[in-house]
Amino acid sequence: MCGIAGLLGPDGDDLKMAFSMASLLNHRGPDGTRSWAEPCSNGGVGFGHTRLSIVDIRGSDQPLHSDDGCVLIVNGEIYNHQQIRNQERSFQFRTKGDGEAILAAYAARKNEFSWVQRLDGIWAFALWDPIRERLILCRDRLGVKPLVRTVTDQGTLLFGSEVKSLRAHPGHMPTLDLDALVARIAYEYPLDETTLFEGVHSIRPGNLEIWKINENGAEIEEVHRWVDDTSINVNQSWSSQNDAGPLLESLTQSVADRLMSDVPLGIVLSGGLDSAMVAALAHEASERTGYPLPACWTVAESEDNPDWVAAEHVCQTLDLEHHQHILDENAFQKSLPNLGWHGE
CATH class of the missing domain: 3.60.20.10 (Aminohydrolase, N-terminal nucleophile (Ntn) domain)
Known part of the structure; x- marks a missing residue:
């Protein structure tokens, strides 16, 4: 930014x-x-x-x-x-x-x-x-x-x-x-x-x-x-057989667009569905664009955190570079003044 x-x-x-x-x-x-x-x-x-x-x-x-x-x-x-x-x-x-x-x-x-x-x-x-x-x-x-x-x-x-x-x-x-x-x-x-x-x-x-x-x-x-004139028929049912492919293609292309960079990029990986999907789609997106595959970062208060464990699972499965950081004790309280300043 x-x-x-x-x-x-x-x-x-x-x-x-x-x-x-x-x-x-x-x-x-x-x-x-x-x-x-x-x-x-x-x-x-x-x-x-x-x-x-x-x-x-x-x-x-x-x-x-x-x-x-x-x-x-x-x-x-x-x-x-x-x-x-x-x-x-x-x-x-x-x-x-x-x-x-x-x-x-x-x-x-x-x-x-x-x-x-x-x-x-x-x-x-x-x-x-x-x-x-x-x-x-x-x-x-x-x-x-x-x-x-x-x-x-x-x-x-x-x-x-x-x-x-x-x-x-x-x-x-x-x-x-x-x-x-x-x-x-x-x-x-x-x-x-x-x-x-x-x-x-x-x-x-x-x-x-x-x-x-x-x-x-x-x-x-x-x-x-900016008023989008796209109309959506709320009564039309979504078909996984017919619509899953275009949806996946749209998501993959969106990730590919966001790899546009002359410097290394990263993915904040919580191990949840959203970030894990982005990490998975980054493989295909990287091949399409020629941009390097982003590394992943995970932060938690302990290695027992379920998100920490899930993120490790995702990176091991997808063979992604993974950076991990354990938060210091009372990290939130220590950072509160800065959070207030930057969060407005």
């Missing part, structure tokens, strides 16, 4: 502020922190990015730039980036990374949203179009990658992968939202775009927001939502 952060508003072209916001996300991207900023009408815009290098390790530092002046920061993976590269040969690609496919798709857009639907992957990104002077914030359909935002009293839009990045700006004072906290405790997950902090909201999964800046500061101009 990587970390993205930025601002749009009267003080948006503050390069040091963009860097400071991103620096609070260094745990998301230990391979380098970069920032960019430029003025625009009524203020400016600034981006910060902390990178975890996975694809095109040396050539895809962010922000990414296009020949028409657009600037992009992204946290995520675009699995079909090679397909978009083949389709958009007139676009001047500067890297070999997957993120640049977003700029290519945007450059070829025919409207405000359908270009995003060309992307296959998981993402949270911010894209600045200097010609239109518009900022685009977008998340993938399932909301795998986080992206939050708030607007200060002075009219500056702040956004980031985590709420803590907003703390770098003096116009933001984090205040606990007790109503949201009660709802989170009751339902164990958020019911809407609220976070645990007053005035800070998540970009909804599948949403694309377009922001502009005027004499009063940043304001949202348009919101587009």
Whole structure:
């Protein structure tokens, strides 16, 4: 994962502020922190990015730039980036990374949203179009990658992968939202775009927001939502004889997509059905893609833990490299402050 952060508003072209916001996300991207900023009408815009290098390790530092002046920061993976590269040969690609496919798709857009639907992957990104002077914030359909935002009293839009990045700006004072906290405790997950902090909201999964800046500061101009028109007949019975094959193929291809990497990957293996299935499918996926077979990692409080035993069984059966770690006594209590900081 990587970390993205930025601002749009009267003080948006503050390069040091963009860097400071991103620096609070260094745990998301230990391979380098970069920032960019430029003025625009009524203020400016600034981006910060902390990178975890996975694809095109040396050539895809962010922000990414296009020949028409657009600037992009992204946290995520675009699995079909090679397909978009083949389709958009007139676009001047500067890297070999997957993120640049977003700029290519945007450059070829025919409207405000359908270009995003060309992307296959998981993402949270911010894209600045200097010609239109518009900022685009977008998340993938399932909301795998986080992206939050708030607007200060002075009219500056702040956004980031985590709420803590907003703390770098003096116009933001984090205040606990007790109503949201009660709802989170009751339902164990958020019911809407609220976070645990007053005035800070998540970009909804599948949403694309377009922001502009005027004499009063940043304001949202348009919101587009990815609505899948796939229809499902709930009365239609599922046949293991007819449907198991396509389902297995879909799962295998999904695992193959996620092996896209220029560095070693791993599987967190609990020994349960879900992670064991991913480990098993990784064999076929590795053969298809040519990427190395990922190793597995298991953590438990003792070797008697059923998950520990089951994970050993899986790796022995599938002949997988297996790394195991026994947690220290009182590991949870010792880690609680860090869990609070990183879990927000």
